Structure formats: C-alpha cells, structure tokens
Amino acid sequence: MIKYNELYFRYRKKNPQILNGITFNINQGDVHGVLGHNGAGKTTLLRLTSGIIYPTKGEILIDNKVPEQFKRYMAYMPESNGIYDKLTALQNLKFRASLSNTNKKEINQKSEEFLVLLGLIDRRNDLVGIWSNGMKKRLALACALVGSPKLLLLDEPTNGIDPESLEVLISIIKHTQRLGATMMISSHNLDFINEIGNSISIIEKGTLVYNDQIDTNKCKVKDIYFNQLNKFRKDNKDEEII
Numbered sequence: 001m002i003k004y005n006e007l008y009f010r011y012r013k014k015n016p017q018i019l020n021g022i023t024f025n026i027n028q029g030d031v032h033g034v035l036g037h038n039g040a041g042k043t044t045l046l047r048l049t050s051g052i053i054y055p056t057k058g059e060i061l062i063d064n065k066v067p068e069q070f071k072r073y074m075a076y077m078p079e080s081n082g083i084y085d086k087l088t089a090l091q092n093l094k095f096r097a098s099l100s101n102t103n104k105k106e107i108n109q110k111s112e113e114f115l116v117l118l119g120l121i122d123r124r125n126d127l128v129g130i131w132s133n134g135m136k137k138r139l140a141l142a143c144a145l146v147g148s149p150k151l152l153l154l155d156e157p158t159n160g161i162d163p164e165s166l167e168v169l170i171s172i173i174k175h176t177q178r179l180g181a182t183m184m185i186s187s188h189n190l191d192f193i194n195e196i197g198n199s200i201s202i203i204e205k206g207t208l209v210y211n212d213q214i215d216t217n218k219c220k221v222k223d224i225y226f227n228q229l230n231k232f233r234k235d236n237k238d239e240e241i242i
C-alpha cells in the first residue's frame with residue numbers, strides 16, 4: 001500500500017540529512033510499528049507520509065498516488081494531538097470529519113458514536129483547552145478515525161495515557177484493522193507494538209536498519225529491536241546499546 005523509494009529528507013538546505021535513502025513497503029491492512037531512538041527520524045517519516053512536508057529526493061507512493069492525492073483517505077494524529085483547544089470536543093470531531101468524504105448525516109452520527117466509545121460523551125460541549133493530556137489524546141484518536149480513513153498515521157499514541165485508555169486504544173486499533181484500514185504507528189512502547197503490530201521497521205539516524213513482517217508468537221518485538229540495532233551498530237562500529 002505504501003512504497004518508500006530511496007527517500008531522502010533534510011529540513012533546510014544546509015541542515016543535516018534526516019532520512020538517508022529509505023526504501024521499504026508497507027502492506028495493505030498492516031498495523032506497522034515504526035521504531036527507533038529519539039531523533040531517529042520517525043516523526044519526519046510520518047509527516048512525509050501525511051504530505052505535510054515533501055521529500056528532498058526519492059518518492060512515497062500510497063496506492064500508487066503521491067501523499068497529497070491520498071489526503072482525503074488518510075488521517076494523521078501528531079504527537080501534539082492536532083486538536084483545537086478553542087473548539088468543543090464535538091466541534092473538533094465535526095471539523096475533522098468534514099475534511100474526509102463523509103456526508104453530513106454520517107458526520108453527526110459518527111461523531112456521537114466515537115464520543116461514546118471513548119468515554120467522552122458527557123464532555124462533548126467542553127472547550128478542549130481545559131482537558132487533561134490523556135483526554136485530549138482520546139479525542140485526537142476519535143478525530144483521526146471519524147472520517148473512516150484507509151490509512152491511519154499515529155505518532156506516539158500511547159504517550160501520557162492511563163492504563164485504561166491504553167486498553168481502549170488497543171481495542172480500537174484492532175477493530176480498525178478488522179475494518180480493513182492500514183496503520184503506521186510510531187512508538188517507543190515495544191510491548192504495545194508487540195501486542196498490535198504485524199510488521200515493523202527500525203530506523204537509526206535516518207537509516208533503515210530493519211523492516212519485516214513479525215510473528216510475535218515466535219519472536220518478541222523487544223528482542224528483534226535490540227538484536228537488530230546492536231547488529232547495525234556493530235557493522236557500523238558504533239557502541240552497542242545493551
């Protein structure tokens with residue numbers, strides 16, 4: 001579904017290279033975990049995929065389209081949530097739904113459904129600026145899902161949420177996958193990716209270290225992560241991490 005072909009990126013001409021010739025594919029229907037240390041380039045890869053920023057060199061194709069042509073069929077939840085503090089929860093949802101192909105009747109119905117699902121229905125008319133981080137995260141997820149995207153990009157979705165919200169998040173991701181969506185999720189939470197992922201990529205300093213389907217009954221994400229990074233660092237004569 002997504003093809004990265006020799007992708008290079010730097011934020012400004014004289015800035016360092018952030019992504020160094022990334023090439024890999026993500027299959028239709030995958031829940032794909034993007035892993036790597038702080039500053040590896042995960043958010044940059046998600047932002048490029050969402051079409052907010054453009055590759056310096058190389059290309060990204062989503063169902064054979066460039067990201068700008070696929071915008072109506074995908075949703076991006078940034079680490080900062082991307083919701084509007086000065087709108088109510090319901091207004092946030094309706095606005096986000098209006099950016100997709102959803103019709104007006106569906107927008108109202110789905111907005112209410114998601115508020116119920118995420119335990120926020122009683123707070124639907126609150127301005128979200130006063131909400132806790134965890135509540136904003138839940139709303140951001142609802143905003144991402146309300147337009148029934150074919151591709152969902154989630155940046156660090158587990159950051160700052162409580163264990164109960166994490167369970168809700170996991171069940172929503174599994175449900176969304178059953179509906180046929182493809183998901184790309186950047187995370188430092190290896191147990192979370194172990195539970196929901198069926199493919200992963202590992203990035204180190206803008207270089208792709210590993211990309212494959214995973215069978216967590218046979219091998220844990222944590223083991224793949226540390227083994228692959230250590231192997232990569234040995235090959236590149238960097239320090240081992242454990």
Ligand SMILES: Nc1ncnc2c1ncn2[C@@H]1O[C@H](COP(=O)(O)OP(=O)(O)OP(=O)(O)O)[C@@H](O)[C@H]1O
Binds near residue numbers: 041
């Ligand atoms: N707007 C920007 N302008 C210049 N450099 C940037 C910008 N955003 C990110 N960078 C740099 O790009 C590199 C990769 O950042 P990115 O946010 O993609 O990493 P990440 O893997 O998501 O990190 P983390 O796990 O800490 O969120 C870092 O060196 C960062 O400083």
